[in-house]
Amino acid sequence: MQADLICIGNELLTGLIENSNASFLSRRLWAAGIPVRESVVVADEEDSIREALERVLNKSEIIILTGGLGPTDDDVTREAVAGILDLKMSLNKEWLEKMESFFLKRGITMPEGNKKQAMVIEGSLMLPNKKGTAPGAILEVKNKIIVLLPGPPAELEEMFDQHVHPYLLSNNRGVQRKVKTLKCIGLGESMLEETIKKIGKWEYPPLSYIAKGYEVNLQLKASGYSEEANAMIEGAEKLLRETLGDYIFGSDLDTINSVVANMFLSGKHTLSVAESCSGGLMSDMITDIPGSSGFFLGGVIAYSNFAKCELLKIDQELIKSEGEVSKPVAIAMAESVRSLFKADFGVGITGYAGPEPGESKSSAGLVYIAVSSTKEIECKEFHLGGGRRGVKERAAQVAFDMMRKILIKA
Secondary structure: OOEEEEEEOHHHHOOOOOOHHHHHHHHHHHHOOOOEEEEEEEOOOHHHHHHHHHHHOOOOOEEEEEOOOOOOOOOOHHHHHHHHHOOOEEEOHHHHHHHHHHHHOOOOOOOHHHHHHHEEEOOOEEEOOOOOOOOEEEEEEOOEEEEEEOOOHHHHHHHHHHHHHHHHHHHOOOOEEEEEEEEEEOOOHHHHHHHHHOOOOOOOOOEEEEEEOOEEEEEEEEEEOHHHHHHHHHHHHHHHHHHHHHHEEEEOOOOHHHHHHHHHHHHOOOEEEEEOOOOOHHHHHHHOOOOHHHOEEEEEEOOOHHHHHHOOOOOHHHHHHHOOOOHHHHHHHHHHHHHHHOOOEEEEEEEOOOOOOOOOHHHOOEEEEEEEEOOOEEEEEEEOOOHHHHHHHHHHHHHHHHHHHHHHHO
């Protein structure tokens, strides 16, 4: 089975909103063994939606449409799908009552336009929406599975994971495509390739390299019947893990911050962070993880020298003599923030995110990261690229990786 994606919305065509839905669905579908044949974006126009749907009806077994399920006049996805399939629509009174209750709880009378969101296509399975008023739908017509999902990412993602994903898995038969993603950090794309080439001739499933900041994802794809495809993936994964060791930090939906968070929680360690050039990004990534309050005690964004001295009590003479971007200052930041929050571990990050007045261009990307614990202090120098945002993101990734390697030994 393969899928086509039709993403609907003028805001996607004008670039006002990034099409994160297509990325999310592609990842989830590939992980379920369902490759995406094509992904297109069309306007909020019934004719455009009909044309796109008609074009792919004979191409793939699964067609997913996102967006255009709202209450306004330009939300016409249901109408377009019902029209091309020659199906009627009817009012679902139960969903209408739920919408009215949804608005009532917020002290608002439901606008008349929202009633159209309770219209369902004949023969469809309605998918409830826990985070909004637009229900989704699944239709099976002429051996095709057609899925309608709302446009807001939070609504779409929950609906897909809770309802669509299990449905598609139960209908995926015969030859399957399996995907496994191994996530690496600490070796660049070319160095990873060189290391893997030392294995010899690659006789396993096709391997793709995907660079993501300071990380590189290795994606394995295998086709065959379920057991056959699984065996090919498992053999390749075993060999890669034996070859790359700790450079692999996780797989599939793992992130470097989620992996480190789980290590902190399982080890019952606590953490505090002092950030300068990363501007609080590491703290943001930590608090993205559910349960992070179980180990993260707090952070300080000590962006200026004043903040470093006043909040972290770093000696001003140390900054003058060594420079605000230096190994001694990074160490002082890590030790101070650990002491301030009485944490088991403290991280200090200082560096140049990008050229500013008075800086040389060669300074951009110079970052020092220190990790302080009750047992040891470790500090490393890095030269990171990717512009200001790229340096901030890579600095946070590197700091997580340093923590990961220290926790492995702890």
